[in-house]
Amino acid sequence: MTDNLLWYGAPARLWTDALPLGNGRLGAMVFGDPISERLQINEATFWAGGPYRPVNADAYGRLEDVRELIFAGRYAEAEAMAEEHLMARPIKQMSYQPVGDLHIDFLHSQTVGSYRRTLDLDTAIATTSYISDGITFFREAFVSAVDGVLVLRLSADRPGAIGCRISIDSPQRGQFVDQNGPELTFSGTGNAEWGIPAALRFAFGIRVINTGGCLTSSGGILFAERADELLILLDAATSFRRYNDVSGDPDGVIAERLSKAARRSIESMRRDHINEHQRLFRTFNIHLGATPAASQPTDRRIAGFAEGNDPALAALYIQFGRYLMIASSRPGTQPANLQGIWNEETDPPWGSKYTANINLQMNYWLPTPANLPECIEPLVEMAEELAETGREMAQMHYHARGWVMHHNTDLWRATGPIDGAKWGLWPTGGAWLMAQLLDLSDYLDDAEGLRRRLFPVAKGAAEFICDVLVPLPGTDYLVTNPSLSPENVHPHGASLCAGPAMDSQIIRDFLNLLRPLAVSIGGEDALVSAIDRVLSHLPPDRIGAAGQLQEWLEDWDLQVPEIHHRHVSHLYGLYPSWQIDMDGTPALAAAARRSLEIRGDDATGWGIGWRINLWARLRNGDHALDVVKMLISPERTYANLFDAHPPFQIDGNFGGAAGILEMLVQSRPGEIHLLPALPKAWPRGSLRSLRVRGGMLLDLDWENGRPVKIAISAARDIHTAIRFADGRFTITLAAGQTFMASKDDLFA
Numbered sequence: 001m002t003d004n005l006l007w008y009g010a011p012a013r014l015w016t017d018a019l020p021l022g023n024g025r026l027g028a029m030v031f032g033d034p035i036s037e038r039l040q041i042n043e044a045t046f047w048a049g050g051p052y053r054p055v056n057a058d059a060y061g062r063l064e065d066v067r068e069l070i071f072a073g074r075y076a077e078a079e080a081m082a083e084e085h086l087m088a089r090p091i092k093q094m095s096y097q098p099v100g101d102l103h104i105d106f107l108h109s110q111t112v113g114s115y116r117r118t119l120d121l122d123t124a125i126a127t128t129s130y131i132s133d134g135i136t137f138f139r140e141a142f143v144s145a146v147d148g149v150l151v152l153r154l155s156a157d158r159p160g161a162i163g164c165r166i167s168i169d170s171p172q173r174g175q176f177v178d179q180n181g182p183e184l185t186f187s188g189t190g191n192a193e194w195g196i197p198a199a200l201r202f203a204f205g206i207r208v209i210n211t212g213g214c215l216t217s218s219g220g221i222l223f224a225e226r227a228d229e230l231l232i233l234l235d236a237a238t239s240f241r242r243y244n245d246v247s248g249d250p251d252g253v254i255a256e257r258l259s260k261a262a263r264r265s266i267e268s269m270r271r272d273h274i275n276e277h278q279r280l281f282r283t284f285n286i287h288l289g290a291t292p293a294a295s296q297p298t299d300r301r302i303a304g305f306a307e308g309n310d311p312a313l314a315a316l317y318i319q320f321g322r323y324l325m326i327a328s329s330r331p332g333t334q335p336a337n338l339q340g341i342w343n344e345e346t347d348p349p350w351g352s353k354y355t356a357n358i359n360l361q362m363n364y365w366l367p368t369p370a371n372l373p374e375c376i377e378p379l380v381e382m383a384e385e386l387a388e389t390g391r392e393m394a395q396m397h398y399h400a401r402g403w404v405m406h407h408n409t410d411l412w413r414a415t416g417p418i419d420g421a422k423w424g425l426w427p428t429g430g431a432w433l434m435a436q437l438l439d440l441s442d443y444l445d446d447a448e449g450l451r452r453r454l455f456p457v458a459k460g461a462a463e464f465i466c467d468v469l470v471p472l473p474g475t476d477y478l479v480t481n482p483s484l485s486p487e488n489v490h491p492h493g494a495s496l497c498a499g500p501a502m503d504s505q506i507i508r509d510f511l512n513l514l515r516p517l518a519v520s521i522g523g524e525d526a527l528v529s530a531i532d533r534v535l536s537h538l539p540p541d542r543i544g545a546a547g548q549l550q551e552w553l554e555d556w557d558l559q560v561p562e563i564h565h566r567h568v569s570h571l572y573g574l575y576p577s578w579q580i581d582m583d584g585t586p587a588l589a590a591a592a593r594r595s596l597e598i599r600g601d602d603a604t605g606w607g608i609g610w611r612i613n614l615w616a617r618l619r620n621g622d623h624a625l626d627v628v629k630m631l632i633s634p635e636r637t638y639a640n641l642f643d644a645h646p647p648f649q650i651d652g653n654f655g656g657a658a659g660i661l662e663m664l665v666q667s668r669p670g671e672i673h674l675l676p677a678l679p680k681a682w683p684r685g686s687l688r689s690l691r692v693r694g695g696m697l698l699d700l701d702w703e704n705g706r707p708v709k710i711a712i713s714a715a716r717d718i719h720t721a722i723r724f725a726d727g728r729f730t731i732t733l734a735a736g737q738t739f740m741a742s743k744d745d746l747f748a
Contacts, residue, residue, distance in 0.1 A: 003287075003312065004121035004319050006298045006641060008032075011117065011128075015040065015344050016638035016648055017299075019119040019126045023145040024330030024378075026236060027341035030141050032117035032128040037104040039141070039152070041204065042096075044334040044341050045240035047411040048191040049094035050199020053389075054416040056089045059397040066496075067481045071473055075494035079421050082482060082496060086397070086425060088416025090194035093408055095351035096337055097190055098344050099204045099236045100170030104154075107163035108132045119640075121316075121323040124277040125270075135161045144273040145330060147261045150234040151269055160212060160226040167221045168206060171346050177251070182208040182215045182222060183258075187251055190238075191346065203250035204236040207258045233261045243385055243413040280326050281319075284371040285688040288315045299639040306629040311682055314660055317632060320641045321657030322370050324650060329367070331377040334411065336363045340650040349647050354382075356429035357407040357486035358567065361436050362606060362651040365576060365613070365658035368443035369667075371691045376440055380454070382413070383433055387457040390415040390430060394464050398427075402463030405430035407486060422495035426484050427468060428503050434461045435510035436576070438517070442669065442693040445715035451517050458514050459527060465507055466530045469537075472499060472553070478537040479504070485551050485569045491559035499553050501570035504538045509577050511535055541573060541580070541588055548598055549573075549580075549591040557598065564600040566607035568614065571595060575613040578668050582619060593618050601627050605636045605643040609655025616662040621677035624663050631656045665700065667692035674700060674707050674724040694718045696733075708743040 011033040012018040018029035018040070027042040062085035069078035115130040128139040136157040143150045154162055167184070174188015185205035190198045208215060213227030224230055235257050237250035261269065293301060293310035301313050328340035338359055339352045354360045360379075367375040390403030393415045398404065405415040407426045417424035438458060441450040469478040479499030486502070489495050511531045518524040518531070544555040551557050551570040571592050573579040580588040592614070601611050608631045615624040630636060631652065636644050643652025663677040664687060672692050687700045696718060699711040707724055714733035721730045727747035731739045 004316065006119040006121070006316075006320070008117050008297050008299060008639070009115060011115070012640070016642055016644070017640055019117070019640055020324065020327065020340070020342050020642075021124065021126055021141060021143040021150070022327030022341050023143045023148065024326075024328060024333035024341070026143050026148070026150060027328070028141065028143055028150050028234075029342055029344070030126045030128075032126070032139075034112045034115060034128070034130045034132065034137070035106055035110050037106070037128075037139070039102040039150070039234070040344050041099045041101065041150075041234065041236055042341050042343055043099050043202065043236040043238060045238045045411060046097045046099055046190060046200060046202055046236070047094050048097055048193040048198065049196035049412065050246060051244045051412055052196045052414065053392065054088040054090060054093075054414045054418075055392055055396040056087060056416070057396060059086045060399050062086060063398065067470065070481055070496055070498050073492070075490070075492040075496055078482065079494040079496045082421035082425055086417065086482070087421060088414070088418050088424075090196065091418055091420070092194045093351060093353055093410040093414050093418055094193050094196060094412060095348055096339070096343050096353065096411075097346060098171060099202060100168055100172070100186060102152075102206060102232070102234055103167045103169070105165040107165075108135070108137070108161070121319050122278065122281060123274050124281070124323065124327065125274075137161070142270070142273050143327075144269055145276050146272040147264065147269055148235065148257045149261045151261070151266065151273070152232040152234070153266055154230040154232070155228075159228045162213065162224060162227040162230055164224050164230070165221050166206070166208060166224065166232065168204065170204060172202070174202075176220050182210070182217070184220065184222060185251070185254070199246045201239040201250055202236065203254050205234070205254050205258065207233045207262055209233070209262060231266055233258050240411070243389065243411065277326065280372060280374070281322065283689055284322065286315045286318055286686070288312060288682050288685040298641065302632060302637050302639065302641070303634050305632045309681070311685075313632060314628060317641065318370065318657040318660055321366050321653045322372060324653055325367050325370070325372055325375050328650070329375045329378050331374055333378055335360070335378040335382050336650060336654075338649050338651065349645075349649075351410070354409045355407060356405055356409060356433060357426060358569070358610070359606060359649065359651040361432055361576070362609065362655040364436065364440070364654070366654045366661075368440050369658065369661050369665075369691050371689050371697070373444050373691065376437075380437060380450070382409075383437060383454070383457050385413045386415060386430065386433070387460050389413040391460065398464070398468050400464050400467035402460035402465075402467070403430060404464050405433065421482075422484065422489065423487055425482050425496060426486055427480055428465075428483070428506050430461045431465055431510045432506045434458045435506060435513060438510070438513040439576075443691050443695065445695050447695060447716070452521070455517055455521055458510075458517070459524075462511060462514055462527065462531065465510070466534055469534060472539070476537055477539045478534060479539065479553070486567050488551065488565050488567055488569070489561050490552060490556045491561075497552055499539055501541060501549070501551055502572050505541070505570075505573040505577055505579055508535065508538055508579060543587065543591045546594065546598065547591060548595040549588065551595075557595070563598065564602070566603040568596070568599055568607070568610060571614055575610070575617045575662070581617065589618065601630060604645045604649075605631065605652030606645065606649055606655055608636060609643070609652045609659055612656055612659025613662050616659055616677040617666070619677050621663055621679040624659070624677050625679035625681060628656070628660060661690065665690055665692065665698065667694070669693055670719075671721045671723055672696075672698065672712070674710070674722065675702060675705065678702070678705055680705070694720055696720070707746050709741070710746065711738060711740045713738040
């Protein structure tokens with residue numbers, strides 16, 4: 001399917017030119033060099049450090065002092081005290097680490113022609129082809145979720161044409177394991193960081209199978225001569241079992257997986273890989289129209305998108321986001337981190353961790369509407385583990401029940417405030433995660449099943465919130481204190497404050513979603529009563545003197561040091577929440593729009609991705625498309641379609657893709673809004689199997705900017721409104737039923 005193809009006329013020069021492969025656990029970046037090939041390898045559980053407890057036993061003793069300083073308006077003093085006394089120990093978390101590289105140096109002529117490299121999103125196979133010495137050489141690589149290994153096949157159109165040197169290396173500490181036969185294995189340990197000893201062992205190895213010719217080994221290098229075809233199998237593993245268990249046997253694991261894969265034919269591995277990938281990838285489709293621009297190489301399409309007419313690239317961007325989600329977040333693996341599963345640096349930006357003041361949540365805006373619901377399973381498991389580790393943090397730092405996560409976590413599920421008070425002393429990361437998961441459950445066929453699974457975790461997060469909210473002096477409001485509006489500085493030279501708008505919005509969403517679940521569970525009268533008390537005392541959103549939605553309780557927005565800040569935290573209520581919308585709260589929606597205008601559209605890659613969603617919720621499709629063009633540009637999108645923060649952060653891919661879908665369909669409980677922010681440049685198109693709230697799948701065709709055909713299938717009993725512009729009708733479906741309507745029946 002050429003609609004879902006990335007292709008290039010030259011090999012990758014930079015890591016951000018290389019093409020990503022992954023099975024949720026094992027990741028590879030394929031450079032496609034015809035002379036000296038490199039595949040850079042990651043394994044999702046390979047992180048620095050080891051199990052640790054970053055609690056600060058002295059934190060609670062100074063908590064009330066910090067609160068009093070904040071309420072007194074002595075913000076800088078409060079922040080200095082918090083920096084000294086309230087932060088986690090250590091004040092940093094562990095970083096995600098690269099495993100190593102596979103290198104292949106080819107012995108043919110260095111003069112090549114007819115070069116082409118591709119990534120087929122539909123098959124999850126990367127290819128490289130070229131001609132040298134009159135011989136056509138071909139490579140294909142994939143990372144199989146079935147066999148658990150990377151498969152690289154080297155072939156040519158002339159027998160005996162393949163000659164090369166094959167080696168592996170690693171930036172980590174370790175040594176090569178002595179082996180007989182066509183194998184290379186490197187075994188080692190991770191890094192200590194911030195005083196936390198390295199606890200993980202890892203292994204990384206290959207097995208090479210030749211057809212024709214011969215294989216020899218010398219000095220840690222495999223030599224292939226006169227081969228017809230080479231098959232290279234690669235795997236990596238660590239001793240990680242769980243955040244508190246590192247007793248695994250990585251050497252044994254990769255030996256077993258490589259041995260099993262070596263007994264299979266390339267044809268059967270390739271077939272099973274494609275079938276498993278397409279089981280997920282082909283659950284959704286989108287068309288926005290095609291123009292001659294779609295025939296160009298992907299890097300040229302990115303360069304020309306803002307000025308050209310290439311709607312198919314916006315559709316490809318969504319499918320690339322779906323591909324990245326499948327490749328980096330499958331059941332049984334870790335959630336997608338700041339870079340998914342792809343990272344080449346031992347000191348990656350922001351540790352390539354899980355940043356929970358927007359980035360982790362943004363990673364999971366896409367999979368449910370894009371009909372990849374099983375890809376949220378790693379996030380659910382993470383929440384369950386954070387409830388365990390965050391319980392001690394809540395008790396030690398706040399003397400509160402339940403559990404807390406601040407603005408970051410890592411493989412070891414650390415939950416403390418890190419990086420400094422101005423960044424990390426934000427106590428609502430766990431509440432946001434639970435609000436998101438409870439909301440995402442509404443997209444699923446079995447919403448009640450996930451909600452009931454989440455209830456113990458959500459109850460713990462609610463208990464923490466109920467315990468840490470404090471009265472705002474002179475009012476009957478309850479607020480967080482200390483907190484901050486992520487990662488902004490207010491006019492008093494500090495970030496710490498009481499009751500930022502985002503906190504109240506998150507808590508309001510979370511508790512409103514939890515309350516009916518607690519009632520249906522039964523026996524939770526105390527919890528329901530506590531929820532009601534908090535909900536009735538949260539500060540409302542406020543409109544400032546400039547007509548903007550206030551980021552803080554005070555009208556500080558136009559006095560901040562960085563007025564075009566990348567975060568738009570106070571607009572959480574507009575998106576991803578539904579607290580602010582054009583119909584129900586028009587004054588607040590207008591204030592949110594004014595805030596967006598003041599803050600500006602240009603931001604980091606992920607910041608632009610968030611703004612697409614916000615403009616979509618404001619139903620300004622042409623402006624939203626302008627912001628999409630800012631995102632899909634050489635400044636914010638690398639040649640391989642990775643998001644450029646810069647540097648690379650995958651949340652911009654996921655957030656931007658979700659934003660394009662939000663332009664086309666918006667669903668909320670009880671309503672599906674068709675084409676709410678359709679730009680004039682996309683007058684016709686189609687969606688297949690878009691997942692919407694209520695556990696429904698939607699097919700939609702539109703022409704001349706109007707729906708002409710819809711089909712809605714229900715997995716459970718539903719009653720919902722269907723809306724386009726000012727038209728509206730309602731449907732009622734039993735589980736298993738489908739509603740269909742065509743042009744003559746739609747919004748006449």
